[in-house]
Amino acid sequence: MKAWIAFWNILKKDMHNYYLKPPNISWGMIFPVAWTLMVFLKSGRALDVLGLLPGVMCLSVLFGTTSMLAVTITFERRSRSFERLLIAPIDLNLLMLAKTTGAIVFGIFNGFVPVGFALFMTHLGGINWLLVLATIFLIAVTSTFLGLFIAVSVHEVFEAQTFSNFFRFPMIFLCGLFVPVQALPIFLRPISYAIPLTYGADILKSLINGNGHIALVTSFLVLIGFGIALFTVSTHNVKRKWIY
């Protein structure tokens, strides 16, 4: 019970101090619009909302979660307020879950902003929204834990941003959103399959426009596996690097 009081209050504090700040909320809305416009202008043809939606949703989640978490944790580490959490009588795994849950919720919110816009432009009936929600959740979880991995690896806020981009941009181009994985040069395909976003994007494509090519169960299991692996590695790194 005591641990859950701590968990809830850490989450509440992060939501209040970081994620629910007006600049972040507006960023969460502007960002998907910018991606939609960019992809539309690049395609140069009539707007295929259903074709674009999985990609824009994935990118919104990826950028929303990794940016926020990597920066907030690095910021708290710099100001040493993170130490306050490390010396509290809370299990380290629960503490890291509390710190990442805010980013996951923020990512899910970001992921559904494009859906809100799409509602005005096309008919979204016949889509299994429960599975879409589960997918967005898993993409948010893996992206957040990637953000955690980045946060643990750097010292400065600017390093967190740079290091995030080091992962994010190759992911965007290799996960099958712009170029289908099957159409990529053969030597790049193994990298594509080593990226969690590939599986999240593929599930969304299957659910929204029927263009996915990996079995849903496989993609879900791989995403869960990535989530567990990234969290385990990150908490191990927290112990190794922050509990000196």
Next chain:
Amino acid sequence: MNILQAQDLTKNYGDFRAVDRITFSINQGEIFGLLGPNGAGKTTTINMLTGLAMITSGTATLGGFDCNRDLRKAQQLMGIVPDESNLYEEMDGFQNLCFCGALYGMPKAKREKRAAELLVEFGLADAGKKKFNAYSRGMKRRLTIAAGIIHEPSILFLDEPTTGIDVASARQIRRLIQDLNHKGTTIFLTTHYIEEAERLCHRIAFMVGGKIVRIGTLRELMMDAQKENIVQFRAVGSLEKIGEAISREFPSVRTEFYGRDLVRIHSQQPLNLAPLVRVFDQNNISVYEAKIIRPSLEEVFVKVTGIEIAKMKQEKEKVKK
């Protein structure tokens, strides 16, 4: 009764040994001071005991809980005030205290009541709704101490509590520390201010180069350094006569003269002032000041560690800036 017991506590960072097999205990209800220069290993010691650093070897128990195996249970008994005020800048004083209470699992009503009480107790009632980043350094320090005791810990770790703050705030914080101790909180204090340790601590350990080189009560440390008893007299009259007179009356003592009016009497045995003053009287010498000369803690520290205090302070302040 011991609340904290450390046995052969060691911390290595690669090849560098930051803390070298230190053994000490802290009694319930006392203020224990760890005194040493920058880099002595004081903060590393606190970090090992509080869970911010892994213990390389040795053991530490707090309230019967092993600081390695039962860390969470031990942490529940600790309050920790780090050397920097590390509360949340964007939260106000009251929110910060409530948040810290929540980290220790305090229910909402209880932590809010306690936070309000602490703001009053620490003279911050008017600043409770002010953002932490608008606080002065002294106020930040006080709020950080309040945050450390919101869950009413059995032992409070204070790492350099008065470094880098103004004299008035430092005095206020020392008073708060004494008040907390009078209310029963055991305090583990690290400092490089020798006079702070002297004023506050019941027992003091000198730490240098990762090792505890001396430990004891203030009296024990002083006695340790005092090879003989010295009494100093300031007097008006012919002091040359007094040397012979005292030697006649007290053959085992030695007298030393400083200038025209000052004489020091050295003895291996404790000296009684009254018979000595009588000798002065008998020789028509008026004594207008008599005092027992004891070494200061600073002298003892310098003697034991070979470290100059002024240099130690300068180094610490430089690091703090």
